[in-house]
Amino acid sequence: MSTATVDDLTAVAEVRKFWTRDRKAGLVFTVLGVVAMGWFGALAPAETARFTLSEDASGAALEINGQLGAVLFGAIAAAAGVGLLTGAARRWLGQLMGLGIVCFVLSFLCWQVAGKFMPLVDTAAGSLELALPLILGAMAGVLCERSGVVNVAIEGQFLMGAFGAALVGTLAANAWFGLLGALVGGLIIAALLAVLSIRYLVDQVVAGIVLNLLALGLTGFLYERLMQTDAAKYNEPPQLPTWRIPGLAEIPVLGPVVFDTNPLVYLALALVVIIHFGLSRTRWGLRTRAVGEHPTAADTVGIRVLGTRWRNVLVAGLVAGAGGAYFTEVATGSFNKNMTSGAGFIALAALIFGRWTPVGAFGAALFFGFANKLATYLSATGSSVPSQFLNMLPYVATIIAVAGLVGRVRAPAADGKPYVKG
Amino acid sequence: MNVLYGLLQPDEGEIIVDGVPVTIRSPRDAINAGIGMVHQHFMLVPVFTVTDNVMLGHEPARGGPLGWLDRRRARREVVEISSRYGLRVEPDAVVEDLPVGVQQRVEIVKALTREVNLLILDEPTAVLTPQETDELLNVMRTLKDSGKSIVFITHKLKEVKAIADRITVIRRGRVVGTAPPDTSEEDLAAMMVGRSVILQVEKGPSRPGEPVLQVAGLVVNDERGQRAVAGVDLEVRAGEVLGIAGVQGNGQTELVEAIMGLRPVVAGTVALSGVPITGRRTKDILRAGVGYVPEDRSVDGLVKEFTVAENLVLDIYDRPPYGNGLLLRPESIVASAKERIGQFDVRTPSAEAAVGTLSGGNQQKVIVAREMSRPLKLFVAAQPTRGVDVGSIEFIHNRVIHERDAGTAVLLVSSELDEVQSLADRIAVMYRGKILAVVPPDTPREEIGLLMAGVTAGVDGRGTSDGKVEAAPEPESA
Numbered sequence: 001m002s003t004a005t006v007d008d009l010t011a012v013a014e015v016r017k018f019w020t021r022d023r024k025a026g027l028v029f030t031v032l033g034v035v036a037m038g039w040f041g042a043l044a045p046a047e048t049a050r051f052t053l054s055e056d057a058s059g060a061a062l063e064i065n066g067q068l069g070a071v072l073f074g075a076i077a078a079a080a081g082v083g084l085l086t087g088a089a090r091r092w093l094g095q096l097m098g099l100g101i102v103c104f105v106l107s108f109l110c111w112q113v114a115g116k117f118m119p120l121v122d123t124a125a126g127s128l129e130l131a132l133p134l135i136l137g138a139m140a141g142v143l144c145e146r147s148g149v150v151n152v153a154i155e156g157q158f159l160m161g162a163f164g165a166a167l168v169g170t171l172a173a174n175a176w177f178g179l180l181g182a183l184v185g186g187l188i189i190a191a192l193l194a195v196l197s198i199r200y201l202v203d204q205v206v207a208g209i210v211l212n213l214l215a216l217g218l219t220g221f222l223y224e225r226l227m228q229t230d231a232a233k234y235n236e237p238p239q240l241p242t243w244r245i246p247g248l249a250e251i252p253v254l255g256p257v258v259f260d261t262n263p264l265v266y267l268a269l270a271l272v273v274i275i276h277f278g279l280s281r282t283r284w285g286l287r288t289r290a291v292g293e294h295p296t297a298a299d300t301v302g303i304r305v306l307g308t309r310w311r312n313v314l315v316a317g318l319v320a321g322a323g324g325a326y327f328t329e330v331a332t333g334s335f336n337k338n339m340t341s342g343a344g345f346i347a348l349a350a351l352i353f354g355r356w357t358p359v360g361a362f363g364a365a366l367f368f369g370f371a372n373k374l375a376t377y378l379s380a381t382g383s384s385v386p387s388q389f390l391n392m393l394p395y396v397a398t399i400i401a402v403a404g405l406v407g408r409v410r411a412p413a414a415d416g417k418p419y420v421k422g
Numbered sequence: 423m424n425v426l427y428g429l430l431q432p433d434e435g436e437i438i439v440d441g442v443p444v445t446i447r448s449p450r451d452a453i454n455a456g457i458g459m460v461h462q463h464f465m466l467v468p469v470f471t472v473t474d475n476v477m478l479g480h481e482p483a484r485g486g487p488l489g490w491l492d493r494r495r496a497r498r499e500v501v502e503i504s505s506r507y508g509l510r511v512e513p514d515a516v517v518e519d520l521p522v523g524v525q526q527r528v529e530i531v532k533a534l535t536r537e538v539n540l541l542i543l544d545e546p547t548a549v550l551t552p553q554e555t556d557e558l559l560n561v562m563r564t565l566k567d568s569g570k571s572i573v574f575i576t577h578k579l580k581e582v583k584a585i586a587d588r589i590t591v592i593r594r595g596r597v598v599g600t601a602p603p604d605t606s607e608e609d610l611a612a613m614m615v616g617r618s619v620i621l622q623v624e625k626g627p628s629r630p631g632e633p634v635l636q637v638a639g640l641v642v643n644d645e646r647g648q649r650a651v652a653g654v655d656l657e658v659r660a661g662e663v664l665g666i667a668g669v670q671g672n673g674q675t676e677l678v679e680a681i682m683g684l685r686p687v688v689a690g691t692v693a694l695s696g697v698p699i700t701g702r703r704t705k706d707i708l709r710a711g712v713g714y715v716p717e718d719r720s721v722d723g724l725v726k727e728f729t730v731a732e733n734l735v736l737d738i739y740d741r742p743p744y745g746n747g748l749l750l751r752p753e754s755i756v757a758s759a760k761e762r763i764g765q766f767d768v769r770t771p772s773a774e775a776a777v778g779t780l781s782g783g784n785q786q787k788v789i790v791a792r793e794m795s796r797p798l799k800l801f802v803a804a805q806p807t808r809g810v811d812v813g814s815i816e817f818i819h820n821r822v823i824h825e826r827d828a829g830t831a832v833l834l835v836s837s838e839l840d841e842v843q844s845l846a847d848r849i850a851v852m853y854r855g856k857i858l859a860v861v862p863p864d865t866p867r868e869e870i871g872l873l874m875a876g877v878t879a880g881v882d883g884r885g886t887s888d889g890k891v892e893a894a895p896e897p898e899s900a
Binding site: 278281282283284285286287289290293294296297298299300301302303413421 | 429
């Protein structure tokens with residue numbers, strides 16, 4: 001009957017659909033670029049936008065005509081999009097998408113800053129500071145989820161960390177003891193998450209939500225009943241010091257932003273590097289990923305699946321706890337009810353947007369931190385763009401990420417699945 | 423075997439390795455005792471490379487708090503083992519991109535790098551083409567010659583006879599006996615079942631009637647949107663069995679699901695007795711006179727927590743006498759269940775036992791009983807005897823032939839070539855989403871095997887070959 005040859009068959013298999021992922025991304029960027037050119041360009045006043053290297057309007061600055069800049073960067077973003085759309089530049093997918101995002105943002109900035117100025121150091125430092133808890137939270141997420149435990153409880157770990165830092169720090173009158181308190185706070189929630197999800201096989205998302213509510217209720221209760229009775233005694237933690245790295249801090253722009261700041265920033269940056277190389281190049285990382293992808297396979301080669309998960313979840317608790325210390329020992333000088341206000345969920349969003357990789361999550365956290373800082377800037381300069389739009393960004397970005405536009409978003413295969421032997 | 427490998431703990435008894443009693447509490451203990459295992463479902467991390475998979479659990483590391491990996495050394499070891507035993511694997515390939523035959527070689531390499539003396543192979547040939555199976559048997563001979571002991575678990579009698587030095591038969595958790603390899607297949611089967619079985623299905627010639635199932639130009643995608651069925655035409659007539667042979671994953675699953683209305687059809691038509699059923703609801707298709715035994719009984723065929731009786735009426739629970747659309751009538755459900763349990767020889771403690779507590783063979787008989795209780799025009803059976811004991815296989819096979827002789831059209835999909843050859847009146851060989859050829863059941867195994875591997879040698883409908891053989895570019899790494 002049928003005598004098809006192998007050549008015919010492979011030819012059939014090779015037929016590709018037109019709307020590949022890079023084409024879709026290209027279309028999005030083309031549209032974004034055209035919007036930036038037309039809309040931002042039309043609205044932008046033809047005045048100079050100044051990006052100053054110092055704190056105020058004076059001094060050295062990068063300058064560009066606002067209207068010209070908006071159109072120019074919009075055009076570059078659109079060009080990147082067209083490059084992807086035609087399929088001519090498929091090889092540079094990642095780079096072109098990065099270029100598209102950056103140029104779209106620059107176009108937006110040119111419109112907003114035209115006739116005004118934006119202090120670069122302050123913006124960068126503020127972005128990094130706002131990103132700091134997100135970075136630590138996302139690293140906690142990476143540690144947990146790469147071993148197969150979904151960590152929705154980052155928010156709760158933040159809250160307990162922030163509370164622990166305020167209480168212990170004030171009682172001991174020492175910022176470092178406060179940090180220790182934060183670590184313990186994060187660890188408590190992590191231990192509960194581990195018990196519920198690893199030992200008692202509770203649905204991990206449900207367990208995480210329950211723990212968030214527990215942390216919210218517990219810290220709220222203790223805040224009202226204990227801290228508010230005598231704020232000076234319980235809720236005035238000393239702040240973490242600023243560490244200035246000699247030499248490196250002198251580098252213009254980068255120096256004051258990265259090398260003249262609080263120890264948590266150094267911790268966060270170090271963790272990104274350690275976890276990145278740890279996951280890909282070390283025995284710990286290989287085993288963690290094996291447990292998160294295929295726990296039965298790991299078990300059959302003698303790896304302790306539950307032990308590995310326990311360890312990773314607990315370490316993640318410490319990391320997220322340190323992120324909590326940011327709120328009381330860096331950002332503000334005291335604990336407040338529900339003061340993390342959803343930062344843990346944005347950290348989770350950064351984790352997903354960063355595709356469960358340390359470097360990706362770090363980049364996403366920085367991006368969200370920048371959006372947050374920009375929102376503050378816009379409301380301060382009385383911009384016509386509501387700052388709420390920018391605060392929405394992390395959630396919109398996560399939806400885009402989950403919808404598959406930034407490449408194949410694939411969670412670890414066994415993420416969220418309890419492991420039962422046999 | 424899971425006890426031997428430390429995945430389950432024994433209730434009593436002891437394990438003796440090289441004359442020394444050992445306690446095996448975990449796979450690690452098993453590996454230390456020199457025991458390695460290739461599992462039926464591969465224990466490989468799909469997103470890892472071959473090297474990473476092989477070294478997992480005993481990684482060479484240069485120290486450091488987290489253990490800095492020495493991938494180069496691990497890679498050398500993979501290359502060394504694979505060349506010593508003739509197991510061709512590409513150390514840097516990502517496992518999920520490899521064909522199952524190669525993945526199995528990776529599993530064997532993985533066990534060998536742990537310097538095991540005893541290798542357990544659990545149903546290793548279930549996913550292989552006949553040619554790949556021969557290759558595996560050769561590897562096993564090489565291993566044997568180099569002094570390794572092998573425990574080869576299989577239900578395929580031909581393979582046991584081809585490779586084993588001693589054959590031990592286990593039935594219901596007991597060793598029934600040990601036999602030399604020259605024992606006849608019939609005797610082995612009798613030991614497995616506890617009574618004599620007829621291996622060859624007894625059937626007369628078929629009397630094909632009107633076409634019942636007509637599939638034309640069918641195109642179906644899989645979950646990932648990849649083309650799984652790439653233009654299939656087939657026809658099953660009343661009173662004949664059309665068997666579909668092929669290695670797992672060549673589109674058989676998607677083909678059957680599309681016919682049953684469980685998967686969207688991209689292009690083409692499916693017709694039942696001339697009436698188009700493409701895109702109709704599964705419920706309508708079933709009630710139009712189609713019986714369906716799904717490939718994975720525990721996922722698609724049964725609700726494990728439900729009782730045997732409830733599972734027997736899953737298709738018609740809403741119709742009299744079992745229900746009136748609002749309320750069920752449990753007494754009539756149980757009464758009819760008891761009747762069918764008898765008819766179909768389902769071994770269950772009662773009609774109200776949870777179906778998940780039955781053996782695989784009896785679960786399968788529950789499905790067959792349910793699907794054969796409606797008046798049928800077409801019976802679609804996907805892997806009807808997978809994981810089923812020899813006795814139940816015999817029963818199910820006879821039932822299928824009985825249906826055929828009653829004038830039902832039967833579409834049988836199986837990756838067991840023996841099963842297809844003994845039941846089918848015509849065999850369609852499927853490869854990469856296409857029917858490569860339709861051949862009579864007495865076509866030599868080797869010829870069908872080649873077709874299953876994608877080699878078309880100008881085989882025509884009568885199964886004669888003109889001798890021209892072109893090798894398929896197997897997507898394998900050397």
